[in-house]
Amino acid sequence: MHRIVANRRLSPNVIRLDVEAPRIAEIRQAGQFVIVRRGPKAERIPLTIADADAAAGTIALVIQAVGKSTRELTALQPGESIQDISGPLGMPTELIEKGRAVCVGGGVGTAVVHPIAQSLHKRGVHVTSVIGGRAKEWVIFEQELRQLGDVVVCTDDGSYGRKGFVTDATKDLLTAGGIDIVYAVGPVPMMRAVSNLTRPFGVHTIVSLNPVMVDGTGMCGGCRVEVGGKTKFACVDGPEFDGHLVDFDLLADRLSTYRIQEKAALDHPDGTCRVGL
Amino acid sequence: MSNKISAKERMRIERQSMPEQDATARAKNFQEVNLGFTEQLALLEAQRCIQCKEAKCIAGCPVMVNIPRFIQCIVDGDLPAAARSLLGDNALPAITGRVCPQETQCEAQCIRGVKGKPVAIGYLERYVADWAYRQANGVAGDAPTAPTGKKVAVVGAGPAGLTAAGELVKAGHSVTVYEALHQPGGVLVYGIPEFRLPKQIVDAEVRRLQDAGVQIECNVVIGRTYTLPELRERYHAIFIANGAGLPVFMHVPGENLKGVYAANEYLTRINLMEAYAFPSAGTPVMVGKRVAVVGGGNVAMDAARTAQRLGAERVTIVYRRLRADMPARAEEVHHAEQEGIQFEELAAPVAVLGNEQKWVTGLRCQRMELGEPDASGRRRPVPIEGSEFEVECDVVVVAIGTRANPLLTATCPELKLSRHGHIEVDSHGMTNLPGVFAGGDIVRGAATVILAMGDGKQAAQSINAYLKTKPV
Numbered sequence: 117m118h119r120i121v122a123n124r125r126l127s128p129n130v131i132r133l134d135v136e137a138p139r140i141a142e143i144r145q146a147g148q149f150v151i152v153r154r155g156p157k158a159e160r161i162p163l164t165i166a167d168a169d170a171a172a173g174t175i176a177l178v179i180q181a182v183g184k185s186t187r188e189l190t191a192l193q194p195g196e197s198i199q200d201i202s203g204p205l206g207m208p209t210e211l212i213e214k215g216r217a218v219c220v221g222g223g224v225g226t227a228v229v230h231p232i233a234q235s236l237h238k239r240g241v242h243v244t245s246v247i248g249g250r251a252k253e254w255v256i257f258e259q260e261l262r263q264l265g266d267v268v269v270c271t272d273d274g275s276y277g278r279k280g281f282v283t284d285a286t287k288d289l290l291t292a293g294g295i296d297i298v299y300a301v302g303p304v305p306m307m308r309a310v311s312n313l314t315r316p317f318g319v320h321t322i323v324s325l326n327p328v329m330v331d332g333t334g335m336c337g338g339c340r341v342e343v344g345g346k347t348k349f350a351c352v353d354g355p356e357f358d359g360h361l362v363d364f365d366l367l368a369d370r371l372s373t374y375r376i377q378e379k380a381a382l383d384h385p386d387g388t389c390r391v392g393l
Numbered sequence: 394m395s396n397k398i399s400a401k402e403r404m405r406i407e408r409q410s411m412p413e414q415d416a417t418a419r420a421k422n423f424q425e426v427n428l429g430f431t432e433q434l435a436l437l438e439a440q441r442c443i444q445c446k447e448a449k450c451i452a453g454c455p456v457m458v459n460i461p462r463f464i465q466c467i468v469d470g471d472l473p474a475a476a477r478s479l480l481g482d483n484a485l486p487a488i489t490g491r492v493c494p495q496e497t498q499c500e501a502q503c504i505r506g507v508k509g510k511p512v513a514i515g516y517l518e519r520y521v522a523d524w525a526y527r528q529a530n531g532v533a534g535d536a537p538t539a540p541t542g543k544k545v546a547v548v549g550a551g552p553a554g555l556t557a558a559g560e561l562v563k564a565g566h567s568v569t570v571y572e573a574l575h576q577p578g579g580v581l582v583y584g585i586p587e588f589r590l591p592k593q594i595v596d597a598e599v600r601r602l603q604d605a606g607v608q609i610e611c612n613v614v615i616g617r618t619y620t621l622p623e624l625r626e627r628y629h630a631i632f633i634a635n636g637a638g639l640p641v642f643m644h645v646p647g648e649n650l651k652g653v654y655a656a657n658e659y660l661t662r663i664n665l666m667e668a669y670a671f672p673s674a675g676t677p678v679m680v681g682k683r684v685a686v687v688g689g690g691n692v693a694m695d696a697a698r699t700a701q702r703l704g705a706e707r708v709t710i711v712y713r714r715l716r717a718d719m720p721a722r723a724e725e726v727h728h729a730e731q732e733g734i735q736f737e738e739l740a741a742p743v744a745v746l747g748n749e750q751k752w753v754t755g756l757r758c759q760r761m762e763l764g765e766p767d768a769s770g771r772r773r774p775v776p777i778e779g780s781e782f783e784v785e786c787d788v789v790v791v792a793i794g795t796r797a798n799p800l801l802t803a804t805c806p807e808l809k810l811s812r813h814g815h816i817e818v819d820s821h822g823m824t825n826l827p828g829v830f831a832g833g834d835i836v837r838g839a840a841t842v843i844l845a846m847g848d849g850k851q852a853a854q855s856i857n858a859y860l861k862t863k864p865v
Contacts, residue, residue: 203614
């Protein structure tokens with residue numbers, strides 16, 4: 117059992133849960149994730165470790181409430197528990213030793229770039245974070261990232277920071293030059309756009325993939341993605357890959373596998389959060 | 394009541410059939426297919442055993458169960474003695490009685506099989522094990538051994554790990570089992586379906602081990618949460634039995650379309666995650682109207698019969714050799730046939746076909762003919778030119794085996810592996826690292842529950858011997 121110690125709303129549908137998981141808090145590295153199962157009959161869902169406090173023995177999970185399982189998780193209050201947390205899983209982020217890095221975060225993906233920026237900053241790499249959301253209230257992790265370097269905030273409607281997409285700001289940074297690596301985490305179209313953007317500049321780009329997963333240990337093969345024409349399992353070979361080699365169309369398509377079932381689950385009377393109620 | 398009968402009478406008794414659920418009814422439910430022997434059937438079957446002085450059946454059993462001894466106890470009407478005898482030899486008899494390929498092991502050696510049908514050893518084993526589970530106070534086992542003060546870690550709570558843990562705790566060691574998933578049982582819970590092995594049987598076995606003092610820690614992935622070198626610092630000995638969970642795909646075009654599953658994923662979603670109860674259980678699965686299952690092993694049969702039970706209209710097993718060559722247990726193939734599973738023999742997939750939205754629409758196969766025998770002694774299937782045909786389907790389940798999962802071994806480069814990534818062990822089950830033993834599928838590649846259990850039992854004995862040489 118893993119007790120929830122804090123539940124904070126970061127944006128209209130994104131919640132940060134701080135959860136007791138001492139061993140994972142102690143050894144996790146940037147880029148790694150956990151598989152969470154709330155309780156009996158619940159789904160196993162992969163969640164990137166957004167932050168950890170080894171002394172307190174807690175990890176931070178940043179969850180976007182989109183389906184039945186994520187809504188149930190984000191509803192958990194301090195004192196309540198998550199039954200199963202397995203990890204840390206996946207390969208740690210490939211970090212550069214020195215130079216300049218751009219960390220691009222879109223929506224909830226901003227929470228995933230946070231530990232990457234943390235690790236880079238610790239090594240003395242200069243970090244510029246480019247983060248964005250639809251409008252001001254959707255921007256998350258801005259303060260945390262400001263501790264680690266420069267931050268460029270973009271909003272689609274211009275209600276905060278620079279008006280436009282994170283790709284526009286990233287392009288300006290690339291054009292200005294001197295960028296050694298780009299880390300991009302967010303919705304599939306955003307990661308694809310950033311990867312397409314960096315390619316002509318020849319800047320190495322790492323993206324974090326979020327395919328459907330079950331066990332997270334390489335056993336089921338459900339999370340297979342294509343990278344450089346080869347099938348990889350995101351749970352053990354990734355979840356981070358070279359963005360210039362990822363087949364984003366396949367990823368986006370496979371992510372739609374259970375869309376009908378997911379909607380049915382939300383509409384089902386057993387669902388805790390019924391649409392329209 | 395005297396159960397004494399003459400030799401002539403004994404030889405006249407025919408092998409008793411296992412009572413089973415009607416095929417039409419069971420193809421729609423997940424209840425167990427085999428219903429188990431009644432007392433009368435068990436007695437008749439037990440009387441067929443001629444109590445060979447040098448019983449070959451024992452040597453046919455990977456865990457060397459003293460078969461004639463427990464069968465004689467049934468004949469004598471002494472089920473407590475039968476249970477003590479059986480449980481002393483085999484830690485998980487209710488499981489092996491259900492899933493062992495007896496026809497290639499103990500029953501293949503039975504002398505009565507020479508001129509007729511062998512004694513139904515598996516059915517009798519199950520009968521005794523199920524009787525033992527119904528006893529509220531359990532079956533008195535051996536007196537507990539004094540604690541040795543030695544700590545042993547077991548990696549993986551599947552058949553090999555659980556068997557080893559049971560034996561090690563019996564020997565007085567402190568035993569902790571680390572399981573990567575959220576529930577112990579390994580393939581017994583994620584792989585083998587309810588209709589073949591009810592989960593309550595696995596749960597009961599696990600509880601019995603826990604009652605005996607085995608600690609089980611779930612959600613611990615060795616290779617990630619802890620590395621093997623870390624375990625070596627904390628434990629006097631380690632048994633690695635993490636299975637061979639890395640699915641093999643066909644490497645044909647279209648394999649990443651929506652609707653293509655590795656059998657591991659399909660079965661895990663349904664068995665472990667209870668996707669059959671979606672949406673009251675959280676994990677979905679694509680059920681499929683027409684399901685093609687590729688492969689001829691037990692896993693293929695399990696996947697096909699599961700799809701049928703979930704309501705698929707037509708389920709086809711695609712296999713590149715003949716039905717008689719299938720590595721699955723004979724009973725599973727027979728049950729699948731009875732339940733209406735279609736068999737496409739001598740067929741090998743060449744592509745998965747999909748529509749514009751990338752959903753599976755079919756499986757393109759090539760007809761095979763049998764050529765010269767290969768390394769396995771079976772005739773090698775050879776493709777026939779221009780023989781391609783399509784199996785219409787919306788779900789494809791790939792059940793052509795698994796490879797060694799490198800998650801653990803990658804964190805311990807000193808550990809000696811075979812060319813295929815399996816852990817190499819000596820005749821005692823020990824790896825090249827002192828005190829580190831291994832068994833089950835991570836050593837053998839995809840094998841059977843009973844062979845894994847045999848490894849677990851042997852490793853426990855070797856660990857006992859090894860620990861005797863070590864100070865506390």
